[in-house]
Amino acid sequence: MKKFVVAALGGVVAGTLVATQVAGPLLADEAKSNSSVYEQLDLFGDVFERIRSQYVEEVDPTKLIEAAINGMLTSLDPHSSYLPPKDFDDMQVQTRGEFGGLGIEVTQEDGFVKVVSPIDGTPAEEAGIESGDFITHVNGESVLGLTLDDAVETMRGPVGSEIVITVVRKGVDEPFDVTITRDTIKLTAVRSRVEGNTVVLRVTTFNDQTYSNLEEEWKKSVEELDGIENVNGVVLDLRNNPGGLLPQAIKVSDAFLDAGEIVSTRGREPQDSDRYNATKGDLTGGLPMVVLINGGSASASEIVAGALKDHRRAIVVGTRSFGKGSVQTVMPMKGEGAMRLTTARYYTPSGRSIQALGVSPDIVVEQPRRDRTAAEETEDQPSSALHMRSEADLRGALDNDSMTEDERKQAEEEQAKAEAAAKLREEDYQLAYAVDILKGLSALDPEHK
16 A cells, blocks of 8 residues: 555656646747747837838828738738728628629739639629639739739729729730729529529529528429429539628538538637538439539539539539638627638538639539630531431422321420520530430439429
8 A cells, every 4th residue: 555655646746747847848938939929019019100100101000000900811811801891891791692893703813813703694794704814903003912802992983983904814815904884783692594394593602692592493493394393403503603601501502412411610629610411301302413613613602512512412514613612700800890710621521621622523514615706607607507408308208197296296396495405505515514414314214304
């Protein structure tokens, strides 16, 4: 017993010595680090006072502080920034689905403004701005060296006013100018259309309205086809969707999944991590799905595409997505401004980070660039190419006397559908490809027409 007690006491003493030897240097290092931080803060104060008192022109101290805070945040990554009160108000308006501007989602790369995607139905989209374009000048002034927020500010202005932006585009030898008239941007988060027996759900952004819009548009399209039994599949079009609210991306993913993980977020500390799972119920009843993505599909749209791909719920078609796999938290600050800070990375159900990699489609389908007008193409083609001759065109050809009137009508309807599909391939090759996939799947599955 004596030996046990002594050994125990010896262990306590030895532990105390070790702890002291380790903790001593740690405390010293921490004190040294704190001292260095305070010295740097003193340096900041000195620089601030010198600028305020000796700069060639009088400066606004508030703007100096805001610029310093923003510089600190933007040095971290392209998505962290300070939002002054006005910008914070604008951001809150945007998530509600209406704001003023050109209608483009942008990021910064190599000092220039890079277009993530133009927003459907906006002045930028109508002017032909494309995902991947670089904006180098605004009204003749270079944006090189400006922060992203400052560059965006130069593109803002009164509704109805014109702006000239200089664009550098891959595949185009010289920069070119585009004149755009600013307008009020009203975002319709989801639009639907029917192609044959396929429902196409076009999701343009993830704002407060997205999931409710999705439900409404789905119901409208099912009614148009006289019931879900007449729907052969769904195309979820996420092309040029720059993302938005994480909760809405989770809801949209959940709309097509019955169970399983949708996305996980992992922060700096283990307690900052979250996992989001699907709940029972598939909006479509399990109909075949194709998801369309491209280089303009970012953030929230990548969460949806990644979840549906990993669960083998949908075939992903198009080109690799943008690759923004980080989560920003907006934190209100003193003075009615806010800080947008990257606080986590998100991971698809398979545990893969999308950051800087994007979502790779199951089937890569490029969208052909249409550099010539339809009129120019028609002029270049001989008339025989526009209408191929068949047996029915020959003089004196025999009629098909085995077809009933109903069969003839059905054949004409099928021909009309084929011609409509061909027209769609000219208008939107990627979408036509997705619709064709669903047609093929329905041909193999008699339960889905």
